[in-house]
Amino acid sequence: MNVASKSEIGILILISLCFLDICRAQQCNEGGRFGDGCKFQCHCAGNTACDPSNGDCSNGCDPKWFGPACQYDVSEFTVTDESESDLSWLTDNNDTTCNNGNVQSITARLNTPHPLTWVRVVVKDTAYLNQFQLSYLSDDSQNSTHCVNPRSARVDDVTLDISCPTLVVVSHVTLSGANVLGLCSFYISGGRNVVFEETAQQSTTFDTNWYAYKAVDGNPGLEGSSRDTCSHTKPNQGGLAWWKVTFSNSVVINGFVIYNRNGQCCSHRLVNFTLQAFPSSGTNPVYSYTDQGGPAQLVYTVVPSPPIGLPVKSVRFDVSRNNDKQNIMTLCEVYVFG
Secondary structure (H helix, E strand, O other): OEEEOHHHHOOOHHHOHHHHOHHHOOOOOOOOEEOHHHOEEOOEHHHOOOOOOOOOOOOOEOOOEEOHHHOEEEOOEEEEOOOOOOOHHHOOOOOOOOOOOOOOEEEEEEEEEEEOOEEEEEEOOHHHOOOOEEEEEEOOOOOOEEOOOOEEEEEEOOEEEEEOOOOOEEEEEEEEOHHHHHEEEEEEEEEEEOOOOOEEEEOOOOOOOOOHHHHHOOOOOOOOOHHHHOEEOOOEOOOOEEEEEEEEEEEOOOEEEEEOOOOOOOHHHHOOOEEEEEOOOOOOOOEEEEOOOOOOOOEEEEOOOOOOOOOEEEEEEEEOOOOOOOEOOEEOEEEEEO
């Protein structure tokens, strides 16, 4: 495995601060946001404020996020090893609890399979900061594949980022090598939320405050009034109700997480929704997904398989049939990871 020098770290696109435009960011004066144009959301532990310029969290990241400025989703997994040792130290969100010396290889089974991009390892001592091998098992294969020419970047004396982008959806990730004996934490990137505060539109707006942008404001609406956190179209008899977001720059997308309206009212309206992703030119979608129905869910997770092969400029949701005969599109939050 090639370890990048400090001058090379910036070219590792997936893990570079410059990829987030943070390296040239101006201070943001809006609470809970940071960077140039306040276009990044803080993800600090305890919901505390981050540095308004670069997003640094003095008390660490929220457990659901990690990486540069805490901008990368922690992909949840269960983990096993051949010795069946106690592995609670690996998933306790504590970088100071470490391998007791018995585990020489770990395999993480992703709760939600997705394309692999990069991982982070934290070790107990600098002496353990190399000699790792990374391999993965795709959703449609029985054979493990080693990462080809993985690149790594040393973050500090005990932290190493390893890049291993795949063109397939991955279900298992294995970390092996002599220095697994010194492992403390293993993070698998689920991607960055690339849709935060992007330009959103909808077919109509129901009453005041149910605006389209509420679905990309970083608040999934799990608490408080839906009026304050969700988008909502007017009832539309016999026609489409839709919501659309357009990215300022085309993005490579790994997956979607959609938050439905919380509470007793109206969650059925999202059943049978259609999601489409469009490139920067042309009218044909590069990806299309239709919900298969059944009981309404609070959270929908959609992972394209095979992955979307082209950069995406816009994403659109449609509903054309609802159980109450009125087509209404309500979204409390849309996360697009890429």
